[in-house]
Amino acid sequence: MTERHGVYGAAGDPREKFGDALRDARKTRKAGRISQTDLGRLSRTSKSTISRIEGGVPPIAGNLPALFDQIFETDGQFKRLYEDVVDQSYPAQYRRRMTLERQATAILEWSPTLIPGLFQTAEYARALFRCGYRRATEENIAKMVRARLARQEVLRSEAPPTVRVVVCESVIRRRIGSHDMMREQLAVLLGHGERPTTRVQVMPLDAEPHPLTDGAITLLTAPNHATTLCVEAYRTANISDDPDNVRAAVRAYDDLSSEALSARESAALIRKQMETL
Incomplete structure (x- = not known):
């Protein structure tokens, strides 16, 4: 070579x-x-x-x-x-997370602000990158979009992971891009929720405060059953394998998902929101 x-x-x-x-x-x-x-x-x-x-x-x-x-x-x-x-297309602090995500047998995610990357359309991702990286060239934006979409290959594999996602109601109500773009994004989110290996739930705006109110987390379970906690903030990502941190996060996620709308109720709310766009 x-x-x-x-x-x-x-x-x-x-x-x-x-x-x-x-x-x-x-x-x-x-x-x-x-x-x-x-x-x-x-x-x-x-x-x-x-x-x-x-x-x-x-x-x-x-x-x-x-x-x-x-x-x-x-x-x-x-x-x-x-x-x-x-x-390699991701900043160094995200690369381990991408590797863990690709190998995961189960992915649990809470997103209080945006449609999770695994479910984003190209146009939704492009709008986010244009806003977040105002000095980036169109070539750089296109590269970031391709990398975002490449993550989604894991959902199309022969043995996709079990995926459980809870999003805040504000996520489906916040319009990113045009009305048509957001309607398409919500339709894709609904489609993922109909897959047998995926569950999508919405946390209503009038829900009681919960331990994960202040930030997004992802829990990635490997084939050896070890679970890793990923916490993301503005252009940063922290990864923890500490058993105490992971157990606390799993408990918090379980509480969160139990308080969220059911998958059926969540789908109905997403459809209702699509009708308003």
Whole structure:
């Protein structure tokens, strides 16, 4: 595998590793060497896209790693390399959280301010990034949106995690972007709530105060049953494995979800809000 120092990253950059692996796979394919043109045809893309990926130039479409693994019979190699690419796109303080989220068998989340990232549409995410990063270029915004959407692949895996989400009623009432954009976002939220592995609840505005009133948390349970607590604030993320902190957070989340509207009542409230947009 070759090493290059290009404009998009130094040697060892995950994008360059992905590109090198793709080039090597083309040249050493079991069924015979394959050209960029032929690979573009087999992966339903183009020669120029294959050339760009091999050169370490972003982006890499989220559907391509699985297709490459299928074409080259590489048993998930490109999927794993792509996960490294996605992780690298996040600031350092978020990377461990992204890894834990991808490996989780259960995700419990409380969001008092925004639609959780796992459920955000591209337009909703784009509106948030434009507001939060006013000096960012459109290219940078697009990169952040792609990274946000790439997180959602975990929900489309063969064995998706159990996901339980509680959002404050203010989240569904706060309009982000246009009326149509917000209506589409709420429709997507409803759709996720209908999945057998996902439950979406709304905490009504007139609910009593609870221990998690002042901030968002996520509880991520790994295959070994260990649970990690993630607490996010403005451009920061804190992760705790401390058993006492985790147990207290689990108890608080259980109390929270028991006070929230049921999944059916929550869906009805979301639909009602959609009608007002």
